[in-house]
Amino acid sequence: MPQLNPSPWFFIMLTSWLTFSLIIQPKILTFVSTNPPSNKPPTAPSTTPWTWPWT
Template sequence: MPQLNPAPWFTIMLMTWLTFSLLIQPKLLSFISTNNPSNKTTATTKPTPWTWPWI
């Protein structure tokens, strides 16, 4: 059964992982985010109590 032989598939997986981690990932991480977070103050609202009809 050739699909159980890990020799070619392990090499392909290793080369793909190395390509992603060494070439593609630094280029993706170098992009600047277009939506910078703003320092908005969050207003806290007091919730209104719920009147339960069966109590």
């Protein structure tokens, strides 16, 4: 049963995680968010009640 032999799969998994952790992740983390969070308090929208003609 070759699927129980960890020799090739462990090396592939280790290589892919190292590639992601050391090369790809730092490049992704350098991007600036296009919508940075603000410190303004949330405001509730002011709504006016609907005037129904039959009431």
